[in-house]
Amino acid sequence: xxxxxxxxxxxxxxxxxxxxxxxxxxxxxxxxxxxxxxxxxxxxxxxxxxxxxxxxxxxxxxxxxxxxxxxxxxxxxxxxxxxxxxxxxxxxxxxxxxxxxxxxxxxxxxxxxxxxxxxxxxxxxxxxxxxxxxxxxxxxxxxxxxxxxxxxxxxxxxxxxxxxxxxxxxxxxxxxxxxxxxxxxxxxxxxxxxxxxxxxxxxxxxxxxxxxxxxxxxxxxxxxxxxxxxxxxxxxxxxxxxxxxxxxxxxxxxxxxxxxxxxxxxxxxxxxxxxxxxxxxxxxxxxxxxxxx
Amino acid sequence: xxxxxxxxxxxxxxxxxxxxxxxxxxxxxxxxxxxxxxxxxxxxxxxxxxxxxxxxxxxxxxxxxxxxxxxxxxxxxxxxxxxxxxxxxxxxxxxxxxxxxxxxxxxxxxxxxxxxxxxxxxxxxxxxxxxxxxxxxxxxxxxxxxxxxxxxxxxxxxxxxxxxxxxxxxxxxxxxxxxxxxxxxxxxxxxxxxxxxxxxxxxxxxxxxxxxxxxxxxxxxxxxxxxxxxxxxx
Ligand SMILES: Nc1ncnc2c1ncn2[C@@H]1O[C@H](COP(=O)(O)OP(=O)(O)OP(=O)(O)O)[C@@H](O)[C@H]1O
Ligand SMILES: [Mg+2]
Numbered sequence: 001x002x003x004x005x006x007x008x009x010x011x012x013x014x015x016x017x018x019x020x021x022x023x024x025x026x027x028x029x030x031x032x033x034x035x036x037x038x039x040x041x042x043x044x045x046x047x048x049x050x051x052x053x054x055x056x057x058x059x060x061x062x063x064x065x066x067x068x069x070x071x072x073x074x075x076x077x078x079x080x081x082x083x084x085x086x087x088x089x090x091x092x093x094x095x096x097x098x099x100x101x102x103x104x105x106x107x108x109x110x111x112x113x114x115x116x117x118x119x120x121x122x123x124x125x126x127x128x129x130x131x132x133x134x135x136x137x138x139x140x141x142x143x144x145x146x147x148x149x150x151x152x153x154x155x156x157x158x159x160x161x162x163x164x165x166x167x168x169x170x171x172x173x174x175x176x177x178x179x180x181x182x183x184x185x186x187x188x189x190x191x192x193x194x195x196x197x198x199x200x201x202x203x204x205x206x207x208x209x210x211x212x213x214x215x216x217x218x219x220x221x222x223x224x225x226x227x228x229x230x231x232x233x234x235x236x237x238x239x240x241x242x243x244x245x246x247x248x249x250x251x252x253x254x255x256x257x258x259x260x261x262x263x264x265x266x267x268x269x270x271x272x273x274x275x276x277x278x279x280x281x282x283x284x285x286x287x288x289x290x291x292x293x
Numbered sequence: 294x295x296x297x298x299x300x301x302x303x304x305x306x307x308x309x310x311x312x313x314x315x316x317x318x319x320x321x322x323x324x325x326x327x328x329x330x331x332x333x334x335x336x337x338x339x340x341x342x343x344x345x346x347x348x349x350x351x352x353x354x355x356x357x358x359x360x361x362x363x364x365x366x367x368x369x370x371x372x373x374x375x376x377x378x379x380x381x382x383x384x385x386x387x388x389x390x391x392x393x394x395x396x397x398x399x400x401x402x403x404x405x406x407x408x409x410x411x412x413x414x415x416x417x418x419x420x421x422x423x424x425x426x427x428x429x430x431x432x433x434x435x436x437x438x439x440x441x442x443x444x445x446x447x448x449x450x451x452x453x454x455x456x457x458x459x460x461x462x463x464x465x466x467x468x469x470x471x472x473x474x475x476x477x478x479x480x481x482x483x484x485x486x487x488x489x490x491x492x493x494x495x496x497x498x499x500x501x502x503x504x505x506x507x508x509x510x511x512x513x514x515x516x517x518x519x520x521x522x523x524x525x526x527x
Contacts, residue, residue, distance in 0.1 A: 199392045202353060203406040203454070204381020206374065286353045286380070 029106025046071025046086030222270025337513035385455030
């Protein structure tokens with residue numbers, strides 16, 4: 001059964017190298033309409049080129065940065081003028097390092113009329129019989145190399161977003177559970193330490209001092225937990241990211257601001273959770289320390 | 294504050310107390326006067342209300358009715374803040390079981406009353422604590438934790454804590470109760486020497502010999518004072 005109906009996008013590409021501002025760079029000739037349909041996850045600083053424009057360009061994030069290109073600028077590629085409509089936001093893929101230009105313009109520039117380096121084909125269906133589509137394409141285009149790209153960019157982005165959402169909700173659940181545990185364990189600790197609190201009250205601690213003792217204890221423990229948690233989380237995240245192949249190369253996850261913010265947040269949450277047990281502690285009477293005798 | 298030379302230092306007037314749920318009151322119309330610089334002993338059978346009387350005098354327990362005057366001020370009627378201040382500055386307490394915080398060192402336990410305001414402990418306060426530890430014979434043990442000290446040493450830490458801040462009154466509830474006689478004698482000597490330095494001592498004791506060393510002995514029975522005796526050699 002021909003699976004042509006399943007093929008939604010066919011994006012031809014011609015890859016050439018060209019000098020941009022005197023620096024050798026990769027230029028990818030694309031059919032805007034197909035390419036933009038395929039790369040639905042692209043986000044742009046500026047705007048996307050119009051499908052019919054002949055000399056519009058789109059620049060990858062890292063290339064734009066290294067060449068100092070901004071949207072709206074006109075650049076020279078192999079002596080031809082192109083208007084940069086937009087700069088792509090980082091995608092974490094090869095797209096970051098190249099310049100996208102209209103296919104026809106690149107074909108002319110490279111002297112390869114009506115040629116393409118490869119065709120990117122997108123089959124939009126869930127549970128697509130990828131293997132079959134590959135086979136049929138192979139039969140239809142003898143002498144062509146047909147490869148299934150399992151890690152399609154879109155599913156990649158989906159995985160990233162899914163992981164982010166999941167991480168957020170799991171963190172939220174963990175935070176709430178942790179706060180409940182702080183309350184429970186501090187309540188029992190207040191009970192165990194009644195005598196101790198009684199001693200403090202007997203030597204003149206006021207109720208508010210006792211309250212402050214317990215809250216500041218939680219504050220200290222919370223700060224330590226936040227600190228350790230952040231560091232451990234960084235290590236774990238690095239490991240998980242590496243094993244999921246979601247990123248290429250090492251990622252800089254650690255930041256001092258995040259560390260301080262996490263520490264302050266956890267310490268504050270712990271102190272908040274400690275408020276009720278600490279209030280209970282402040283109600284202990286000095287004579288309670290004598291009851292056990 | 295009204296201070297006259299004739300008014301007693303501490304005075305209990307018609308003090309009654311019943312613990313919630315109890316049928317009989319623990320204290321019934323108790324009247325007692327304590328003079329400045331006195332060494333007073335409270336005697337009586339177990340359950341007669343000695344500890345409760347001591348604790349009402351020291352503001353640890355509030356009576357149901359009656360008044361406790363300290364230099365003319367009814368300490369049951371003042372604000373709680375004022376009672377906190379009394380307990381951290383003027384009153385000092387020592388119990389049968391020394392009531393030290395186990396995770397603090399001897400020195401830190403002595404400094405505990407200074408930490409009530411959560412403020413910084415001053416150099417002078419630290420020095421006073423060290424002096425007082427030396428005064429009770431604990432030099433060299435400043436950094437030991439209660440668990441590593443003997444019962445007598447722990448009691449000395451408690452006494453040092455009670456007095457490091459220059460307390461005027463020492464309330465002692467069976468301070469020798471958990472000690473052997475030799476160690477108990479030493480603690481009694483310490484209390485007497487503190488009394489000679491001007492500290493008013495009110496002590497509950499089961500030991501008649503120690504009680505007889507006091508200037509006055511108050512005997513309690515069923516929540517009432519049934520006898521007051523002056524020391525024969527005074
Ligand atoms: N916190 C409390 N709650 C309820 N009842 C109490 C409390 N403290 C003491 N009592 C009761 O009050 C009575 C007097 O207690 P108190 O401790 O004053 O006696 P005591 O003379 O010090 O006895 P002992 O020599 O055994 O220490 C006892 O019957 C005791 O059970
Ligand atoms: Mg008692």
